[in-house]
Amino acid sequence: MKVNLEPTMNGKPRLRKAPASPVAPPVTQTPAAASPHRVNILMVDDTPENLIALEAVIAVLEQNIIQARSGEEALRLLLKHDFAVILLDVNMPGMNGFETASLIRQRKNSEHTPIIFVTAISTTETHMYKGYSLGAVDYIFTPVMPDVLRTKVGVFVELLKKTEEMKQQSEQLRLIEEKEHRRMLGEATERLELQTKRNRFFTLSIDMLAIAGFGGFFKQLNPTWQKVLGFSEEELYRTHLLDLVHTDDRESFQKQLLGVRAANAPGYFESRCNCRDGGYRWLDWTVAPFQEEELLYLFARDVTGRKRAEQEIKQLNEDLHQRALLLQTANSELQAEIQTRQRAEEALQESNAALEAFSYSVSHDLRAPLRAMQGFGKVLLEDYQTVLDEPGREYAMRIVSASTRMDQLIQDLLIFGRLGHTKLETKPIELDDLLREVLDSIAEELHERNAKVTVNTPLPMVMANKVTLGQVLMNLISNGCKFVASGVIPKVLVRHELIGDRVKLWIEDNGIGIPAEHHARIFGVFERLHGGDDYPGTGIGLAIVKKGIERMGGEVGVQSEPGNGSRFWILLPNAA
Numbered sequence: 001m002k003v004n005l006e007p008t009m010n011g012k013p014r015l016r017k018a019p020a021s022p023v024a025p026p027v028t029q030t031p032a033a034a035s036p037h038r039v040n041i042l043m044v045d046d047t048p049e050n051l052i053a054l055e056a057v058i059a060v061l062e063q064n065i066i067q068a069r070s071g072e073e074a075l076r077l078l079l080k081h082d083f084a085v086i087l088l089d090v091n092m093p094g095m096n097g098f099e100t101a102s103l104i105r106q107r108k109n110s111e112h113t114p115i116i117f118v119t120a121i122s123t124t125e126t127h128m129y130k131g132y133s134l135g136a137v138d139y140i141f142t143p144v145m146p147d148v149l150r151t152k153v154g155v156f157v158e159l160l161k162k163t164e165e166m167k168q169q170s171e172q173l174r175l176i177e178e179k180e181h182r183r184m185l186g187e188a189t190e191r192l193e194l195q196t197k198r199n200r201f202f203t204l205s206i207d208m209l210a211i212a213g214f215g216g217f218f219k220q221l222n223p224t225w226q227k228v229l230g231f232s233e234e235e236l237y238r239t240h241l242l243d244l245v246h247t248d249d250r251e252s253f254q255k256q257l258l259g260v261r262a263a264n265a266p267g268y269f270e271s272r273c274n275c276r277d278g279g280y281r282w283l284d285w286t287v288a289p290f291q292e293e294e295l296l297y298l299f300a301r302d303v304t305g306r307k308r309a310e311q312e313i314k315q316l317n318e319d320l321h322q323r324a325l326l327l328q329t330a331n332s333e334l335q336a337e338i339q340t341r342q343r344a345e346e347a348l349q350e351s352n353a354a355l356e357a358f359s360y361s362v363s364h365d366l367r368a369p370l371r372a373m374q375g376f377g378k379v380l381l382e383d384y385q386t387v388l389d390e391p392g393r394e395y396a397m398r399i400v401s402a403s404t405r406m407d408q409l410i411q412d413l414l415i416f417g418r419l420g421h422t423k424l425e426t427k428p429i430e431l432d433d434l435l436r437e438v439l440d441s442i443a444e445e446l447h448e449r450n451a452k453v454t455v456n457t458p459l460p461m462v463m464a465n466k467v468t469l470g471q472v473l474m475n476l477i478s479n480g481c482k483f484v485a486s487g488v489i490p491k492v493l494v495r496h497e498l499i500g501d502r503v504k505l506w507i508e509d510n511g512i513g514i515p516a517e518h519h520a521r522i523f524g525v526f527e528r529l530h531g532g533d534d535y536p537g538t539g540i541g542l543a544i545v546k547k548g549i550e551r552m553g554g555e556v557g558v559q560s561e562p563g564n565g566s567r568f569w570i571l572l573p574n575a576a
Contacts, residue, residue: 037161038062038063038064039063039064039083039084039157039160039161039164040063040064040065040066040081040082040083040084041058041061041063041064041065041066041083041084041085041086041087041153041157042066042067042068042074042077042078042081042083042085042086042087043055043065043066043067043068043086043087044067044068044069044070044071044073044074044086044087044088044089044092044097044100045067045068045069045087045089045092045118046069046070046089046092046093047089048069050089051067051069054087054118054149055067057144057146057149057150058087058149058150058153060150061150061153061154061157063084063157066081066083070092070093070094070095071092071094071095071096071097071099071100071103072094072095074086074088074100074104075100075103075104078104078107078109078110078113082109082110082113083110083113084113084114084153084156084157084159084160084161085113085114085115085116085153085156085157085160086104086113086114086115086116087116087118087153088100088101088115088116088117088118089117089118089119090117090119090127090131091119097117097119097131098130098131098134101115101117101131101134101135101136102134105134105135111135114137114156115134115135115136115137116136116137116138116139116140116152116153117131117136117138117139117140118140118142118144118149119139119140119141119142120141120142120143127139137156137328138152138328148331151327151331152324152327152328152331155320155323155324155327156324158320159317159320159321159324162316162317162320163317166310166313166314166317170310173306174268177284177301177303178268178286181268181284181286181299181301182266182286184207184299185266185286185288185297185299189288189297203222203223204222205222205224206224207224207299207300207301208221208222208224208225208228208283208298208299208300208301208302209221209222209224209298209299209300210222210225210298210300211295211296211297211298212241212295212296212298213294213295213296214261214294214295214296216240216241216242217237217239217240217241218236218237218241219295221233221236221237228275228281228283228302229244229273229274229275229276229281230275230276230277231275231276235276241257242254244273244274245271245272245273245274246271246272246273246274246280248272249271249272252269252271253269253271256269256285256287257287257296260287260288260289260296261289261291261296264289264291265289266286266287266288266289267285267286267287268284268285268286268287269285269287270282270283270284270285270303271283271285281302281304282302282303282304282306282307283300283301283302283303284300284301284303285298285299285300286298286299286300287299373399376399377396377397377399380392380396380399381393381396381397425465426463426464426465426552426553427463427464427465427466427575428461428462428463428575429461429462429463429464429466429469429575430461431459431460431461431462431496431503431505432455432457432458432459434466434469434470434473435455435459435473435494437470438470438473438474438477439453439477441474442474442477442478445478445481446481449481449482449490450489450490451481451489451490451491451492452489452490452491452492453477453481453491453492453494454491454492454493454494455494455495456493456494456495456496459494459496459505460496460498460503460574460575460576461574461575461576462503462505462572462573462574462575463552463553463572463573463574463575464552464554464572465548465551465552468548468551468552469548469552469572471544471548472544472545472548472549472570473507475542475544475545476507476545476568477492477494477507479509479511479542480492480507480508480509480511480566480568481509482511483509483511483512483566484509484510484511484512485511485512488510490509490510490511491509491510492507492508492509493506493507493508493509494506494507494508495508498574499571501573501574502571502572502573502574503571503572503573503574504569504570504571505569505570505571505572506567506568506569507567507568507569507570508565508566508567508568509565509566509567510565511565511566512562512563512565513560513561513562513563513564513565513566514558514560514561514562514566515561515562516560516561522542522558545568545570549570549571549572552572553572553573554570554571554572554573555570555571556568556569556570556571557569
């Protein structure tokens with residue numbers, strides 16, 4: 001496996017392929033000074049660069065990182081240290097990763113140590129299945145996402161810490177209780193030797209005290225046995241000690257008693273004891289033999305609550321393991337989603353390229369015959385006017401008019417199509433300067449209509465695309481001058497107002513107005529409220545306005561009613 005670090009989207013390093021380097025002599029990094037809060041992580045790879053790269057990813061976990069250059073070296077390290085997780089390369093000279101993993105699993109101390117295979121070469125499903133069959137918890141291909149690897153390693157680090165913490169707490173509790181049990185057994189024994197068989201301490205003790213013969217029957221016991229197990233005193237005296245023990249623990253309990261008698265020394269162990277109600281209780285036992293009288297001095301304490309707590313801790317650890325598996329599944333799903341999005345982006349790029357080619361074809365191939373129609377129609381009207389009769393001249397004029405409208409329609413469609421897929425870069429735009437350019441470009445149209453356009457200057461700067469915003473303003477002002485009643489001089493007012501961090505630009509006219517039920521409809525493609533003879537146009541102008549403004553991150557709307565003109569507004573970010 002040859003890996004290296006490369007930056008990711010969030011600026012953190014990630015693993016990638018790197019050229020092979022000469023094999024260096026094996027070097028083992030020993031762990032830092034032992035810390036009660038640190039655990040060991042083993043990285044096995046024959047390439048030093050890979051070990052450096054992996055260490056850079058997981059160093060942030062602040063644990064003891066140990067390196068091995070071969071499978072043999074890793075096995076030697078496993079004889080000396082315990083590890084939270086092993087990052088194991090598959091392809092190594094000599095003993096490969098699979099052979100190493102197999103030997104790791106044969107050792108009792110490491111048979112459950114999590115192994116994560118990290119490889120850039122063994123990517124076949126056969127290798128993956130082989131890795132998982134050897135007990136690997138994951139099989140990762142490079143390049144590796146650092147956050148993903150760090151998270152997975154972190155889960156096993158925390159899992160080992162929790163497990164070790166539970167072991168330490170359990171052992172400390174056991175030692176404390178054993179010490180306490182021995183102390184109390186000593187006191188009970190001293191009392192039993194000095195006082196009568198049924199003294200006050202024996203009777204009132206909240207713990208379970210008893211004397212039994214080597215034959216296994218009680219000779220004396222205190223009332224606590226009845227309270228804990230529910231049996232009567234008579235039933236307890238008639239019952240053999242082993243019959244009180246849970247069936248699953250009986251064999252182990254008998255071996256413990258025999259061991260205590262053989263060693264002639266106190267013994268400590270746990271078992272479940274049956275209750276009269278059919279349940280069971282966990283008991284901690286301290287048993288001291290007295291060989292001369294063939295007696296067993298028994299001290300027992302009900303620790304069912306503690307065992308339940310331990311079971312809850314175990315369940316929590318299992319839940320943590322399940323969460324780790326779920327996280328692994330989520331990571332896999334995330335990788336699949338990323339690949340799906342990448343494929344979608346590639347398809348979109350191909351679609352955009354095809355659309356660009358289509359737009360060029362429309363612009364070049366379809367408009368060329370239209371321009372020819374316009375030209376020939378004008379030639380007929382200018383050069384053959386005396387030859388053509390009145391219907392002929394009318395037909396020629398219709399050809400010129402229709403081809404002109406068709407050419408304008410194609411141009412508007414091209415503009416509308418480009419707005420749908422072309423990336424619009426926005427920057428600060430001086431509205432005063434842009435409006436002057438727009439008015440200059442439609443000056444002839446304004447003159448023909450005797451229109452008056454008033455701009456309340458100064459206007460603020462906005463964040464927009466200059467070409468698109470210019471097309472939007474041109475369409476709105478032209479519409480304001482065009483859709484007026486017969487005999488009315490068109491008047492258009494351009495003003496603004498500031499709304500928070502945005503600019504609201506108003507284009508108001510004295511036109512025929514728009515019914516409220518058509519306010520949303522007019523921004524659709526080919527939506528016209530009037531006939532082409534009364535108010536010529538392509539029906540795409542306001543669709544271009546809406547798409548252009550929205551592509552620049554803005555909004556557009558209208559306030560209008562029939563006979564009272566229209567007040568179009570556009571909302572764009574303030575660039576001041």
